[in-house]
Structure formats: structure tokens, C-alpha cells
Amino acid sequence: MNTVDLRSDTVTQPTPAMREAMMAAPLGDDVFGDDPSVNALQEKIAALTGKEAALFMSSGTQSNLCGMMAHCGRGDEYIVGQNAHTYRYEGGGAAVLGSIQPQPLAQDPQGLMNPSDVRAAIKPDDPHFARTRLLCLENTWNGHPMPAAYLDEMAELARGHGLALHLDGARVFNAAVADAGPGGDVVAALRAITGRFDSVSVCFSKGLGAPVGSALCGPRELIERARRWRKMVGGGLRQAGLLAAAASHALDHHVNRLADDHALAQRLAQGLAAIEGLAVRSAQTNIVFVDVANGRGPDLLAHLERQGVLATGLIGLRFVTHLGVDVAGIDRALAAVRGFFDQAPSGQAPRPSGAAVY
Structure with missing residues (x-):
């Protein structure tokens, strides 16, 4: 009896066409920056999300971690939902490895934090407090696409208080497809989401069906800082084009x-x-x-x-x-x-x- 596996969209297997793309991928050494398949994927996902640059990562956890450490220094703080993946389900990496203090806040059943709670949690410039530098959101959250009005309000709040804004977009393509609606422009819907954020982590190994990988997308300077952190946490892969080709295939064939x-x-x-x-x-x-x-x-x-x-x-x-x-x-x-x-x-x-x- 074949199993119907509904535990997660991470259990997907590469399709035959994806396997062919992986085997045909031109390869180089990505630590030296000369793997053409990785470079092509990074350019593709950066363009799709409307960002200057992108960095291929081994997982969404690594992508979020390197993104937060690129935004924040030791003794800084990020504001995040109490049940958000970056706080609750990623091993406390930002605190343990980055010395970045999390400030978790309550969320409603749709995963939304109250903007007044966020505003009240931002610390004053005082040596008694960690420096609040970053606000982290997640889209989708438990299958809920974040409402556009909420994203606008949170982006305006962050900008008004000098905070950077990071999106854990593990399933952001699901959000974009939902926002676009039947026959809608998914890329435009995606950019409408990602355009509000300074950095975005996108996962290829969930609904898109690739076996491995995520990407951190953002300004070129931020991505270069994240590249250093990626190497430090063991994410400097060599002939990673085999994996990048699967992700590129997914972007070309598995979004709609x-x-x-x-x-x-x-x-x-x-x-x-x-x-x-x-x-x-x-x-x-x-x-x-x-x-x-x-x-x-x-x-x-x-x-x-x-x-x-x-x-x-x-x-x-x-x-x-x-x-x-x-x-x-x-x-x-x-x-x-x-x-x-x-x-x-x-x-x-x-x-x-x-x-x-x-």
C-alpha cells in the first residue's frame, strides 16, 4: 500500500525532469564563486524577488540565521512572533551563535502581532537595553498569507523606528499564488510582498519540490556580509550546482x-x-x-x-x-x-x- 504522506511539503521527491536537470548542471566551486548553476540560480531568485543579490543556502534555518546575523551585531535585538519559526523552531541560533537577543511577542490565530505591541517593544537608545535593530515576519504563517494592509503597517512602523525588516518566506510563493488568485500575475504578487522587506529568505525544498536549499535575498552589501556568516556556519558548499539546478527547475516549472x-x-x-x-x-x-x-x-x-x-x-x-x-x-x-x-x-x-x- 502506497503511503499518502501529508506530514509536510518537505517530503517531496525530485521529479524525473528535475533529476535530469540536476545531472545536466554545469558545475564549479561555489566557495570560489565559480559554480555557474549556483550563480544562475542566485541571479534568478534575486530578480524574482526584486532584490539586488541572493545567496544560495543549504536550508531555511541557515538562510534566516545568516540574514539575522548580517543585520544585527552582538547585543542587538530582533522582534519576532512568539510562535514564529525563526524564534521557536530554529534552535535559538540567532541567540546562541549571533548573540542576538530575541524579543518574542504574542500573535493572534493568523500569526499577526499587534503593531502597538511591536511599537512598545522597541527599546530606547540606552545602555541598559539591547539595541532593537530588526523586525522579523513570516509569510505564510501556518498556511495563512499575511494581509497586505498588515504588511504595509508593519513596514511603515519598522521604517519609522529605523528598524530593518526581514521576511521568513519559506512558503512565500504559496502566499504569492494565493494573493495573485486564479490566472493572476504571481511574480507581481511576489514582488508586492518582498518589496516591503530589506531581506527575504525563500525555501526551495517545500512546495517548490527541490530536495535541498533556500536563498537569502537582499541588498548586495547585506548578502556579502551573509556570505561570510554562511562560510562560518559550514554552509560553504563546493559543487553545489547539482542542488541549485533542482531549485532553478522548481522556479521554472513548479510555481504556478x-x-x-x-x-x-x-x-x-x-x-x-x-x-x-x-x-x-x-x-x-x-x-x-x-x-x-x-x-x-x-x-x-x-x-x-x-x-x-x-x-x-x-x-x-x-x-x-x-x-x-x-x-x-x-x-x-x-x-x-x-x-x-x-x-x-x-x-x-x-x-x-x-x-x-x-
């Missing part, structure tokens, strides 16, 4: 198809919403969060795994669509969930037809 992932997420969300005992929380792009009544989430996850369907359960059940999943896989996942609620809880008789579902 993100709309298919969004449509599958909607199909999944609508099916789950029709099942009593489940509450769907998000399905705006390719991520669906579900709350399970009566604390039965772990039991549902175990049941799904036995049926060959994988999801995660850190903050409610999470299902993520990607290029490795099709309509048949979504329908199979829905059938497996229904099967779980059709069976009796442990120690109870099977429920009669039409009875309330747990």
Missing part, C-alpha cells in the same frame, strides 16, 4: 502548480469539516489544521498511520498538500478519517447508524 496544492487542501478541508468531532482551523493555502474533539487526536493519528496516511500532531492535527499528493490520495485520507469515527471508542459498543460522532 502551487495552486493545485491549494485546491487539494480545500478539498481536504471541506471533507474534514463535514465530519462531526473535527474542527478545521486553516486551509487558505496548502496547510490544513484540525482540532479533534475529546482528546482523540493521538488515536486518530495512529489510526491514519495504520491506514497508510501520515500527518503530524504538534499543534492540532496538521495536513500539508504538495506535488506528491493527488486527488486520490486526498480522498483516501478522508476515507481513513471517516473510518476512524465510524468505529467505536475503545471499550464501547459500535455506535448505531446516525448516532453522534465522537
